[in-house]
Amino acid sequence: MSLLDRRAISERLDTESFGRTMYVFSEVGSTNEAANELASNGAPHGTVVIADSQTRGRGRMGRKWLSPPGCNLYISVILRPALPARDAPFITFVASIALHEAATGAGVKASIKWPNDLLAGVKKAAGVLTEMEVEGEKAKYMVVGIGVNLNMTDKMLAAELGEVASEATSFLVASGREVDREAFAASLINQLEKRYTEFMSAGKGPIIQQWTKRCGLIGRQVEVCEGDSVTRGVAEGINGAGHLLLRKTGGEVEEIGTGDVAIV
Ligand code: BT5
Numbered sequence: 472m473s474l475l476d477r478r479a480i481s482e483r484l485d486t487e488s489f490g491r492t493m494y495v496f497s498e499v500g501s502t503n504e505a506a507n508e509l510a511s512n513g514a515p516h517g518t519v520v521i522a523d524s525q526t527r528g529r530g531r532m533g534r535k536w537l538s539p540p541g542c543n544l545y546i547s548v549i550l551r552p553a554l555p556a557r558d559a560p561f562i563t564f565v566a567s568i569a570l571h572e573a574a575t576g577a578g579v580k581a582s583i584k585w586p587n588d589l590l591a592g593v594k595k596a597a598g599v600l601t602e603m604e605v606e607g608e609k610a611k612y613m614v615v616g617i618g619v620n621l622n623m624t625d626k627m628l629a630a631e632l633g634e635v636a637s638e639a640t641s642f643l644v645a646s647g648r649e650v651d652r653e654a655f656a657a658s659l660i661n662q663l664e665k666r667y668t669e670f671m672s673a674g675k676g677p678i679i680q681q682w683t684k685r686c687g688l689i690g691r692q693v694e695v696c697e698g699d700s701v702t703r704g705v706a707e708g709i710n711g712a713g714h715l716l717l718r719k720t721g722g723e724v725e726e727i728g729t730g731d732v733a734i735v
Contacts, residue, residue: 474523476653483657488517489548489664490657496520498540500527503602503616506547510612511604516551519660528618530598531587536618539631543623543641544656547616548663552671556605559613560713563587564682565670566599566615569662571685576658579646582687585706585715585732589619590687591645593734595638596620617659621650675711683708688732693717697730706732 477495484490492515499505499522506520522545528536538545550562567583574581574589574596581591589597597619604611620628620641628636628644642650670678683689688706695702695715702725704717714726 475521475656479653480521480656480660483654483661485661486517486664488515489667490517490519490660491515492518494518494520496522498522498524498526501525501529501616502545502547503529503600503614506549506614506616507602507604510549510551510614514549516549517664518549520547520549521545521656529616530600536598536600537632537635538618539623539627542627543621544617544619544652544659546618546656546659547614548660550610550613550615550667552610552613552667554610554613555608556603556610557608557712558675559601559603559610560586561670561675561678562613562615562667563599563601564678564709564713565666566601566617566663568678568681568685569659569666570597570599570617570619572662572666573655573659574642577642577646577650577655578648579642581645581685583682583685585686585688585709586713586729591640591642594640594645596640596642596645615663619655619659621652621655679709679711688715688734691734694733694735695727695730696733697727702727702730703735 502520502522524540525538528538530536570589587599588595600616603613622643623641693706704719707716714728717725
């Protein structure tokens with residue numbers, strides 16, 4: 472089973488701060504958990520935590536991110552942006568754009584699904600989880616975590632992901648090509664710094680534009696589930712709060728703050 476080679480990642484970085492401090496583990500509970508701990512102990516902006524496998528990989532709202540060894544990428548980056556806490560969704564969008572670019576570079580036709588998924592075809596190949604420590608109304612630090620299924624075969628997806636397998640895919644299954652994990656990790660880190668820097672200097676407008684271009688939901692009839700509530704409408708985009716805009720049959724536009732989206 473191949474572990475990740477830290478040097479093979481480092482030598483491909485063209486960043487200023489992202490990945491300049493980098494931890495590569497064979498196994499952790501969760502890279503987000505490790506990064507949060509490092510951040511609370513003062514780790515610098517741009518610190519990267521990568522693991523070959525996770526035993527407690529997490530998704531949103533207490534869900535699990537299944538994280539077998541030897542095939543995928545689990546990565547978290549510590550950010551210390553001067554940002555209001557309410558703008559955290561935009562860090563997820565920045566990461567999704569970076570992920571989409573890195574996927575395209577790896578020969579995978581991908582699309583973004585609000586709020587935090589990357590699809591290859593119609594199935595989920597990656598997810599983003601942004602967490603933060605808040606101080607007053609500002610983020611003291613943020614941790615953006617990304618899990619990407621890279622080299623899982625159909626057989627591995629079925630064996631490792633159980634009931635989730637039918638909704639999940641990997642870059643290998645989607646493109647037929649094996650991905651060099653270290654090269655992909657470096658390309659993702661490079662993209663993350665580039666997109667993050669653009670966001671911090673140019674603001675939300677360009678991010679909304681770039682995200683919308685890569686989103687596979689726009690113009691489609693979708694259903695958003697949040698607890699017991701289901702909202703249907705045509706996805707039109709996102710607004711400055713990071714909410715999904717749905718045009719309902721009556722013509723009015725509803726803003727959705729959280730939920731899981733399905734194309735219907
Ligand atoms: C996410 O949550 O999609 C965010 C996943 C973030 C994972 C990364 S890995 C590095 C870092 N460290 C962590 O501990 N986490 C981050 P959500 O939208 O809530 O989706 C979670 C759902 O995706 C689960 O409930 C499953 O249905 C599905 N799922 C779980 N593991 C999967 C996998 N490996 N591939 C595809 N789908 C999966």
